[in-house]
Amino acid sequence: xxxxxxxxxxxxxxxxxxxxxxxxxxxxxxxxxxxxxxxxxxxxxxxxxxxxxxxxxxxxxxxx
Numbered sequence: 001x002x003x004x005x006x007x008x009x010x011x012x013x014x015x016x017x018x019x020x021x022x023x024x025x026x027x028x029x030x031x032x033x034x035x036x037x038x039x040x041x042x043x044x045x046x047x048x049x050x051x052x053x054x055x056x057x058x059x060x061x062x063x064x
Contacts, residue, residue, distance in 0.1 A: 010060070018056030022048050 025048050033041035 011057075012061060014061065015056055015059055018052065018059065022052040022056055025052070 025044055029041040029044035029048070032044070
């Protein structure tokens, strides 16, 4: 019934690359925020949390 435990989430290399990009952007945004830049960093964080992380987790490559 349950597929191999390794394949339960079905994340591919592309998913992990997008999650890595999201992590890097979050670190950059928090570093920018530490310099009291309160305009750019919240925009970057909102994009990461609302768009990039869900896309990274839900993206499925098309079957050929």
